[in-house]
Amino acid sequence: MIHGMMDGMSVEEKDQLKLERLQSTLNRAFKNVPFHRNRLLQRDILPEHIASLEDLTKLPLMDRTHLGTHYPYGLFAVPLRDIVRIHTAPGTGPSPSISGYTKTDLIVWKKLVTRSLGAAGVTDLDIIQIHLPPGLANWGRDYKDGGEALGSSVIPNSPLSLAKTLMVLKDYKTTTLITTPAFAQQLVNHMFDHGHSPNRLTLKRVILVGEPVDKATIKDLEQRLHVDAWNHYGLSEIPGPAIAYDCKILGGLHINDDHILPEIIDPQTEKPVPRGEKGELVLTTLSARAFPLIRFRTGDTARLLTDTCGCNSPLMGMEWFKERTDNMIIISGIKVSLDQVKVYLQNALGVEHPECRIDRIRKDGTETLKICLTMDDALFSDEIKELERVIADTEKALAEQVGVPVKIRLVQ
Amino acid sequence: MLKIKNLKCSYGSIVAVHGVSLSVKKGDLISILGANGAGKSSLLLAVCGLLKTWEGEIMFQDKTIRGMSPPAIVRAGISMVPEGRQIFSPLSVMDNLKMGAYTRYHSSSKHGIAGDLEMVMEMFPILRERAYQLAGTLSGGEQQMLAIGRALMARPKLLVLDEPSMGLAPKIVSMIFKVIMDFRDHGVTILLVEQNARAALKIADRGYVLETGKMVLQGSADELLVDDDVKRAYLGQDYGDFYDGREG
Numbered sequence: 266m267i268h269g270m271m272d273g274m275s276v277e278e279k280d281q282l283k284l285e286r287l288q289s290t291l292n293r294a295f296k297n298v299p300f301h302r303n304r305l306l307q308r309d310i311l312p313e314h315i316a317s318l319e320d321l322t323k324l325p326l327m328d329r330t331h332l333g334t335h336y337p338y339g340l341f342a343v344p345l346r347d348i349v350r351i352h353t354a355p356g357t358g359p360s361p362s363i364s365g366y367t368k369t370d371l372i373v374w375k376k377l378v379t380r381s382l383g384a385a386g387v388t389d390l391d392i393i394q395i396h397l398p399p400g401l402a403n404w405g406r407d408y409k410d411g412g413e414a415l416g417s418s419v420i421p422n423s424p425l426s427l428a429k430t431l432m433v434l435k436d437y438k439t440t441t442l443i444t445t446p447a448f449a450q451q452l453v454n455h456m457f458d459h460g461h462s463p464n465r466l467t468l469k470r471v472i473l474v475g476e477p478v479d480k481a482t483i484k485d486l487e488q489r490l491h492v493d494a495w496n497h498y499g500l501s502e503i504p505g506p507a508i509a510y511d512c513k514i515l516g517g518l519h520i521n522d523d524h525i526l527p528e529i530i531d532p533q534t535e536k537p538v539p540r541g542e543k544g545e546l547v548l549t550t551l552s553a554r555a556f557p558l559i560r561f562r563t564g565d566t567a568r569l570l571t572d573t574c575g576c577n578s579p580l581m582g583m584e585w586f587k588e589r590t591d592n593m594i595i596i597s598g599i600k601v602s603l604d605q606v607k608v609y610l611q612n613a614l615g616v617e618h619p620e621c622r623i624d625r626i627r628k629d630g631t632e633t634l635k636i637c638l639t640m641d642d643a644l645f646s647d648e649i650k651e652l653e654r655v656i657a658d659t660e661k662a663l664a665e666q667v668g669v670p671v672k673i674r675l676v677q
Numbered sequence: 678m679l680k681i682k683n684l685k686c687s688y689g690s691i692v693a694v695h696g697v698s699l700s701v702k703k704g705d706l707i708s709i710l711g712a713n714g715a716g717k718s719s720l721l722l723a724v725c726g727l728l729k730t731w732e733g734e735i736m737f738q739d740k741t742i743r744g745m746s747p748p749a750i751v752r753a754g755i756s757m758v759p760e761g762r763q764i765f766s767p768l769s770v771m772d773n774l775k776m777g778a779y780t781r782y783h784s785s786s787k788h789g790i791a792g793d794l795e796m797v798m799e800m801f802p803i804l805r806e807r808a809y810q811l812a813g814t815l816s817g818g819e820q821q822m823l824a825i826g827r828a829l830m831a832r833p834k835l836l837v838l839d840e841p842s843m844g845l846a847p848k849i850v851s852m853i854f855k856v857i858m859d860f861r862d863h864g865v866t867i868l869l870v871e872q873n874a875r876a877a878l879k880i881a882d883r884g885y886v887l888e889t890g891k892m893v894l895q896g897s898a899d900e901l902l903v904d905d906d907v908k909r910a911y912l913g914q915d916y917g918d919f920y921d922g923r924e925g
């Protein structure tokens with residue numbers, strides 16, 4: 266029964282379930298969130314006009330900028346008294362994006378995380394160790410809840426060095442590591458550089474979160490660490506991790522489409538692409554109470570698989586690609602908006618349109634946002650110390666804003 | 678077993694149900710919750726063929742019930758325990774039960790009627806004791822048992838109960854709910870409409886919440902039991918505003 270109600274359902278029954286959930290989501294959003302209501306009314310649409318899943322395309326799309334412009338609570342669909350958890354993500358503009366969960370949301374989310382862990386073979390006999398960067402701390406909590414619900418022993422997320430993490434991994438007999446691809450790679454390199462044999466670990470699997478991982482990387486990691494590696498798809502803003510999870514039989518991810526409905530659109534025309542074609546992933550929550558998303562543009566590139574899976578999962582299949590359709594860069598699984606960084610630099614340095622190149626660099630298990638800033642007259646100061654101070658302050662403040670470490674270098 | 682899609686019910690210009698979809702699978706115990714006027718009864722009337730006009734789709738065992746008369750719907754396997762019992766007061770308990778099997782007398786299943794009477798009497802011994810008493814002289818709880826027994830006499834595949842706890846003492850309510858739970862355990866599919874959300878969700882597999890004719894929530898019973906929206910929906914209460922009680 267890992268798929269709850271979806272087990273044993275025909276395609277028609279699944280569609281009915283999704284339609285029922287979609288309709289009540291729309292009714293709640295329309296009634297409680299002025300943003301959603303106004304956007305529907307502008308188009309002369311009422312929730313009751315959505316009579317089939319295909320009608321979803323009649324609804325307007327939303328994206329990350331809407332999350333920032335309705336800061337802090339503008340998109341909440343329940344009174345604040347019903348909220349039991351509040352999460353913050355960096356957002357794309359000056360304001361962060363905030364999402365909330367009701368008690369029921371947490372129950373549903375826990376079920377989805379449990380399902381996704383279960384699909385990777387995690388049971389109550391496992392010891393789960395969570396190692397995620399501070400920007401993905403929200404996911405750490407969700408994985409902890411899901412792991413505990415499954416009956417596993419969970420070592421929650423805490424900021425440890427590479428060496429200490431390895432010690433815990435070895436001494437606590439961790440069987441399941443949940444981390445980012447970047448950290449997993451660093452861990453393996455560290456182990457081999459320092460002569461630690463993977464045979465001394467009890468690790469059975471690594472769950473990689475935050476960004477897509479190609480098959481070659483998975484295979485390499487599996488061979489070097491003697492584990493199974495699984496990729497999970499999630500959103501750092503909302504509602505959390507494990508929206509989709511790897512299936513070894515499918516050769517892709519199963520998306521929890523009983524609670525989150527996927528669509529693929531052409532990012533330019535915003536029209537749906539034929540089933541099976543690649544495009545931008547758009548998600549609609551079907552059971553979220555506090556923070557419903559209606560046709561949310563993720564910026565991720567994916568395609569929906571058309572074949573049914575040999576694992577008998579009733580959930581839809583999805584392939585997730587590295588490219589993005591928006592102007593964001595993934596650092597340690599956290600999406601950083603390049604526009605936001607540029608606006609921030611502009612304000613902090615008092616320079617209009619600062620010329621810069623933005624990259625990610627990976628060192629000692631952490632990824633850093635590296636900004637190469639071109640020196641010009643406006644930026645130049647006789648006082649080297651003063652310039653260094655400005656740069657250091659900017660690094661610190663920007664890191665807090667985007668949730669990942671920032672390194673600024675001045676170039677000619 | 679039962680699938681409703683985009684159901685709309687109106688009385689003249691007043692729309693009571695705005696495009697509601699819901700489904701009941703074989704063996705499920707599904708509860709529909711909502712305050713007065715939420716559209717629960719209109720929905721049930723449509724399912725039982727008692728509402729003349731409605732839009733949308735109601736399928737029972739993959740066949741539409743559109744155009745079917747109420748007796749034909751009973752024959753198809755939907756039997757209802759109406760709100761307020763609606764037993765035949767001037768008739769005896771026994772006659773009331775036999776009336777429940779009315780649609781079976783001319784069908785092949787009539788031979789089972791005596792056996793089913795026995796089964797109902799077993800289930801509710803009080804009805805055996807009062808078999809020849811006038812139904813109108815029974816207490817509220819006994820009348821409810823009679824109404825349920827009468828519905829069972831049609832050998833339903835889907836038993837629809839409209840507010841079975843209404844006007845009954847708490848002790849009787851818990852007894853009635855225990856009986857409903859027993860049905861479920863014996864594989865009877867049940868659609869339970871209730872204002873008593875907590876009691877209904879405790880025995881239900883899943884629930885739906887209706888509010889002013891619109892479906893606003895659905896989920897498994899454990900999810901809905903902790904949902905503040907459910908409490909508000911069936912109590913018809915709302916907070917003052919978004920920050921109610923949390924202004925600091």
